[in-house]
Amino acid sequence: MKSKIALAFENCKKEKRPALITYTVAGDNTKNNSLKILNKISKHADILELGFAHNTPIADGGQIQGSSHRALKNGIKLKDVFQIVKKFKKDKPNKPIILMGYFNLIYQKGEDNFLKNCKSSGVDGLIIVDLPYPENKNFANKCKKKSINFIQLLSPTTSKNRMKKIIKDSHDMIYYISMLSTTGGKLKVSPKKILQNYNNIKRINPKKNLVIGFGITDKTISSLKSANGLVVGSMLCKTIANTLKMRQNPVTKLDKVVYNLKKKII
Amino acid sequence: MKLKIKKNKLLIDQHDKNFMYGGKFGGNFIPETLKKPIDDLTILFSKLRNNKKFLKERDNYFKNFIGSPTPFIKLENLTDHLGGAQIYAKVVSEANGGAHKIYNATVHCLIAKRARKKYIVGDTGAGYAGKMLSMAAKKFGLKCKIFMGAKDIKRQRPNVEAMKKNGAEIVPVTTGSQTLVDAVSECMRYWVSNCDTTHMCVGSTVGPNIFIKICAWSTAQISRELIKQVLEEFGKIPDNLKLINCVGGGSSAAGFWNEFMDTHAQFIGVEAGGPKKSKLHAAPLTNGSKIGILHGAAQYVIQNKEGQIGSTESISAGLDYPGISPLHCFLKDTKRARYTSASDEEALKAYQLVSKLENISPSLEPSHAFAEAIKLAPKLKSSEIIIVNSCGDSVKDKDIIKLKLGSYIR
Numbered sequence A: 001m002k003s004k005i006a007l008a009f010e011n012c013k014k015e016k017r018p019a020l021i022t023y024t025v026a027g028d029n030t031k032n033n034s035l036k037i038l039n040k041i042s043k044h045a046d047i048l049e050l051g052f053a054h055n056t057p058i059a060d061g062g063q064i065q066g067s068s069h070r071a072l073k074n075g076i077k078l079k080d081v082f083q084i085v086k087k088f089k090k091d092k093p094n095k096p097i098i099l100m101g102y103f104n105l106i107y108q109k110g111e112d113n114f115l116k117n118c119k120s121s122g123v124d125g126l127i128i129v130d131l132p133y134p135e136n137k138n139f140a141n142k143c144k145k146k147s148i149n150f151i152q153l154l155s156p157t158t159s160k161n162r163m164k165k166i167i168k169d170s171h172d173m174i175y176y177i178s179m180l181s182t183t184g185g186k187l188k189v190s191p192k193k194i195l196q197n198y199n200n201i202k203r204i205n206p207k208k209n210l211v212i213g214f215g216i217t218d219k220t221i222s223s224l225k226s227a228n229g230l231v232v233g234s235m236l237c238k239t240i241a242n243t244l245k246m247r248q249n250p251v252t253k254l255d256k257v258v259y260n261l262k263k264k265i266i
Numbered sequence B: 001m002k003l004k005i006k007k008n009k010l011l012i013d014q015h016d017k018n019f020m021y022g023g024k025f026g027g028n029f030i031p032e033t034l035k036k037p038i039d040d041l042t043i044l045f046s047k048l049r050n051n052k053k054f055l056k057e058r059d060n061y062f063k064n065f066i067g068s069p070t071p072f073i074k075l076e077n078l079t080d081h082l083g084g085a086q087i088y089a090k091v092v093s094e095a096n097g098g099a100h101k102i103y104n105a106t107v108h109c110l111i112a113k114r115a116r117k118k119y120i121v122g123d124t125g126a127g128y129a130g131k132m133l134s135m136a137a138k139k140f141g142l143k144c145k146i147f148m149g150a151k152d153i154k155r156q157r158p159n160v161e162a163m164k165k166n167g168a169e170i171v172p173v174t175t176g177s178q179t180l181v182d183a184v185s186e187c188m189r190y191w192v193s194n195c196d197t198t199h200m201c202v203g204s205t206v207g208p209n210i211f212i213k214i215c216a217w218s219t220a221q222i223s224r225e226l227i228k229q230v231l232e233e234f235g236k237i238p239d240n241l242k243l244i245n246c247v248g249g250g251s252s253a254a255g256f257w258n259e260f261m262d263t264h265a266q267f268i269g270v271e272a273g274g275p276k277k278s279k280l281h282a283a284p285l286t287n288g289s290k291i292g293i294l295h296g297a298a299q300y301v302i303q304n305k306e307g308q309i310g311s312t313e314s315i316s317a318g319l320d321y322p323g324i325s326p327l328h329c330f331l332k333d334t335k336r337a338r339y340t341s342a343s344d345e346e347a348l349k350a351y352q353l354v355s356k357l358e359n360i361s362p363s364l365e366p367s368h369a370f371a372e373a374i375k376l377a378p379k380l381k382s383s384e385i386i387i388v389n390s391c392g393d394s395v396k397d398k399d400i401i402k403l404k405l406g407s408y409i410r
Helices: A004-014 A031-041 A062-073 A078-091 A103-109 A111-121 A137-145 A160-168 A191-204 A234-245 A250-263 B032-048 B052-066 B076-082 B101-114 B128-140 B150-155 B157-165 B180-194 B209-219 B221-234 B251-260 B326-333 B344-357 B364-379 B394-405
Strands: A019-025 A047-051 A097-101 A125-128 A152-154 A174-177 A210-213 A229-232 B072-074 B086-090 B119-124 B143-149 B169-173 B198-201 B242-246 B266-274 B291-294 B297-300 B337-343 B385-389
Touching: A004 A019, A019 A031, A019 A062, A019 A210, A019 A234, A019 A250, A031 A047, A031 A078, A031 A250, A047 A062, A047 A078, A062 A234, A078 A097, A078 A111, A103 A111, A103 B291, A111 A137, A152 A160, A160 A191, A174 A191, A191 A210, A229 A234, A234 A250, B032 B101, B032 B180, B032 B209, B052 B101, B072 B221, B076 B086, B076 B344, B076 B364, B086 B221, B101 B119, B101 B128, B101 B198, B101 B209, B101 B251, B119 B128, B119 B180, B128 B143, B128 B157, B143 B150, B143 B180, B150 B157, B150 B169, B157 B169, B157 B394, B169 B180, B180 B198, B209 B221, B209 B251, B209 B326, B221 B251, B221 B385, B242 B251, B242 B364, B251 B266, B251 B326, B251 B385, B266 B326, B266 B344, B266 B364, B297 B326, B326 B337, B337 B344, B337 B364, B344 B364, B344 B394, B364 B385, B364 B394
Parallel strands: A019 A047, A019 A229, A047 A097, A097 A125, A152 A174, A174 A210, A210 A229, B086 B385, B119 B143, B119 B198, B143 B169, B242 B266, B242 B385, B266 B337
Antiparallel strands: B072 B086, B291 B297
C-alpha cells in the first residue's frame, strides 16, 4: 500500500506543482492553537511537519528556537504532541503529518515505545535532525517495519558517493538542505544554484521525491517551484512570534500566510 | 556486558566503528551538514598525529609557546597542616595563559592551519578555553570568534578582557541558561552555517567524537610531563598514588590521567556539587544521571524524564555543564576512575586554605579537586601520595571570590 506521503506527492505531480510542506512547532503558542493552526493550514499545505521541541537544539536558527522555547514554556510534552496529531488525524486522516526533532527525546522514550505512539496517533513520517546516515540505519529500518517514513537529509556538503548510499536507503521522501545554515537563515545561495544541486541529486534516482528546505519564504518560494516539494518553517514561526507581539490571532494569520505561499507555487 | 579498558591502547582510540566507547558513550549525533567537515577533520587528524613533522611542530610550540614542562611541586605546608598523605600539585596553571586549555587551543590552531582555514571559532565557560583560543589564534594569524554565555561574561571578566585584547570577537549567547551549555550549542550552530571556511574548536573533551579525541590527545601533555616528574621524584610510581582532578567537561582530567592509564595509580574525579542547598548541581556522574545525547554525543547528562537538558548551578563557570565527557562515562563504568563532588562552599574553603598556605592559588575549578584532597589526606598514611592537578589560577575568579568571601588573596 502506498504511504500517504507518497500519495501526496503523486497528487501534486498530477497538478504539476510542488508539494507545499509547512513546519510548525507543537505547542506554539499553545497546545490548542497549534492544533487549530494545523487544521487551518492543512487546507493549503500538502504535508505538515510538526516539531517536537528540544531545549538544546544544535541546528535550529533563532525563529525555531523561539517557537520551541514558547512551546516548552507552555509545558509541552511528547504525550501532548501525540495528542495533537491524534486529534488532527481524526478530522483529516489522509493529510500526512511528519514529526521533526532531536534524537534524545526518542532515546529517553525508547525507540520502540516512541514508534508505537507514532503509529497509534497517526504519524506518517519522522525527521530526526541529529541522527545521520549510517547511524540511523537501525532506527530507519524499525520505522519501515511500522510503515512510518524515515526521511533522510542531504546537504550541500554531502558527497556524491554518500548521496547514492543515502538515496538507496531512503523511503518516500528525501529532504535537501539548500545551504550551509541553521534553519531560518537568509538564502545565501541563488535559487539557480540550489536547483542545479537539486537536479544533480534527482539524476541519481529521478523517482524519489526530493524536497528543498531552509531559507524558503514567500519571497523565494516561487523561484524554486520546479522541485517536488518545498518546506517553509522559520517564516511561519516568525509569523507566530510577530502576531503575539502585536496581540493578533496567530491562527488566522498563519492561515493567510500559508494560503499566500500556496498561491505562489500554483 | 562488563566493560573493560584495553591495555596498551590510548583511551581515545578505544571506540567502536560508530565512535562509541563501551558501546554506549560518545558517537556522532550531528546534522547531515556537519558529517563531511567532521569526516574531513577525522581523516586529517589521524594523518597528523602520525606525522613526525607535525609532532615536532607541536612539541616545539608546547615548549616555546606554552612553556612545557609545568612545575611539579610538593605542598609542604598543606601536607603539614592536614597531617596525613603527602600532597603534591602539578601546577598546570603555570602554562602560558594560566590553564590547561592552551594545549587544546594550540593543537586546534595547528590543525586549522593545515586545513587551510582562516577562521576559528570556539566556545567557553570560565573563559579559559576562549582566552587560550584567542591567544593561539593570534599567534597563528587566524581570525577568532568566541561564543560565551552572557551570564559567564559577567562573572569571568578578567578572561573576557584578555580575549578582547587578543583581538577575538566575543559573541554573547543569550539563549537558555546563558552559560557554557548554550555557548557550545550556539558555536555548533555557527559552525553548521560556516563550516566551509571555518574551523571549530570544542573547548573540552565533549561534542562529536573527533573533538573529544583532539582535546584529550592535546591535554595528554600534562601526564607525559608528570609521569617523568613522578619517576624522578620517587624513583617509581608510588603505591596508592591518587591523582585528583576536577571534572566539568573533563579535558584536564583526561590529560592528567592519560599516561597513568595502565599503571596502578588511582584516579579521582571531582564534579561541581553546586551550592550546598541547591539541587542544581553539575555532577551527572556522582548523582547517577541517565545517559542522554548532548552536543552530538551520548553521555551521562542532567536531564528530565522527557530528555530536556537540565540547568546546573556552580560557582565555577568552567564546571557548570550538565554533561560530561564520554571518556569519563567510560572510565566510571569500567571503574577505572572514581567520581565524587564538592560543593561551592567546600571549593571556596579549599581555595582559601591553599592560597593562604602555599605559593599557588588555584582557581575555583581545581579548588574542587583540592577540596577532595583536603577531605582525604587526614585519613591516609603519611607514606601515601596525592597529586592534585592545579589546572587554573584564581586571578580570573577575583570578583566572585571577593563577593563570596569579602576579600581576595593570592
